[in-house]
Amino acid sequence: MKKWSAPATVLLSLYIPPGRPIPDVLNLLRQEYSIAQNIKLKRTRDAVTSAIQSAIDRLTQIPKVPDNGLVIFCGENFETEESKCFVFSPPEKVTIFFYRTDKYFHTEFLEDMIEENDVFGLIIVERDYATIGILKGTRIEVLDEFEGFVPGKHMMGGQSQRRIDRIIEEMYANFLKEVGEKANSYLLPYLESGKLKGILLGGPGYAKKDFYDGDYLDYRLKKLVLLPLIDIPDQGDAGLKELVMKAQDILKNQKYVQVQNLLEELKYHIAKDDGLVVYGIEEIRKALHMGAVDSLVIYDEPNSELEKLSQEAENYGTKVYVVGDELPDAEWVKKTFGGAIGKLRYKIY
Structure with a gap:
């Protein structure tokens, strides 16, 4: 096509x-x-x-x-x-x-x-709320986000209190079971296709540990949970992004983390105005010919000058990261720098 x-x-x-x-x-x-x-x-x-x-x-x-x-x-x-x-x-x-x-x-x-074979499962679980997603390349996708009904502690005293506590704990266990069943249904196909490389598990409190310690995940998935468990206050898309970034030491070779770190580094050099950032297609091309471009972020725009630039940069041994709108800063790269920005090995001007 x-x-x-x-x-x-x-x-x-x-x-x-x-x-x-x-x-x-x-x-x-x-x-x-x-x-x-x-x-x-x-x-x-x-x-x-x-x-x-x-x-x-x-x-x-x-x-x-x-x-x-x-x-x-x-x-x-x-x-x-x-x-x-x-x-x-x-x-x-x-x-x-x-x-x-x-x-x-x-x-x-x-x-x-x-194109991206490496997939990481993402699970955020708290007492009565959960988000399940995946990380693939530079794309984070929310697969499911759902809420349970688990009341807080009641203070009635006596046998009534113990009975209510048992009911609440049973509701809590049932919610964790639901999280496990949904996580299994979403993530096992990736495991069986050989794409799932690991699972990040986080949440704001003790529920993530209860979920990990219990038999809620399929045993094959549980083996892929990357430790330590991660403290995350948020749910949804924002929570998944924070989960990935807090796990960057674990995922240091994963594309999403590499691109985010590179973009933060580029912002640092721009703020310092130290001459180690290059942008504009022709300026980047000149720097490539000098062997001066270490890394390049290019907005994904097929059949364009940006695609040609990407191929040319790879021929020069430059690390190239092609990003789309799924990355938070992709719009910044596109609108502010015309779709391409690079980090230089040394100043060239």
Whole structure:
């Protein structure tokens, strides 16, 4: 799909996450079809409307978005004058809704699914709340976030107090059991495919230790829990990101941690204005030719000058980190520095 190209923005890429109602997507496509009727160039207009109509025709035959979502690529290969429409559910969940007609198909979201083999499980558990996620490359994904009902301690005294305490402890154990069952269902497929390299377990209090000490995780997963357990006050996406960064000594060779540390180092050099940062495609290219670029962060923009720069930098032995919007500072790299920023081995000016 990456080899397909067009002289105009006529190649349709559509990513639909699970849970998105198909009628809503069809309404969007019909609106885009009406807008495309106003394109002045007949060849371009025909190509765009044909691609949108092909997507509509196929979507109307699908009653519900599959569990992993849907991906649709429709368009004409201008070199062969061949029109095709590909519709499939990917091997992993689609996490965004994305629609665009462009000069190329947007395959970058699929590439992230298949290129990174090392996966780390992420679990944050407290007395009545839990988040389960994965770390893959530079992408952290929340797989599930859920709440239980576990009351606090009651002070009634006597036998009533002991009975209530037993009930509360039973509810607590049942919640930890639920966390374990969900973690098993999400993480065992990665283990069985050989991708799961470890599990980070954290939380704000004693629940993480109770969860680890108990028989809540499948024994194969429990062997992969990386110690020590990590104190984390937050849940959700923010909590998972903090969990990963607090485990950077454990994950020092993992891409997400390496990129985050490099970006922090770049910010430090920018603040000092010590001449050890380079940005701008031509300036970076000159520094590469001098052998002066140690590391480079490039925003993921396929079929662009940035992609060419990435390939050129690798040829010079530079460490290259390609980042997408899943990384918190990716937008900073894109908007402030035009999509590329590097650390120099030495000052060149």
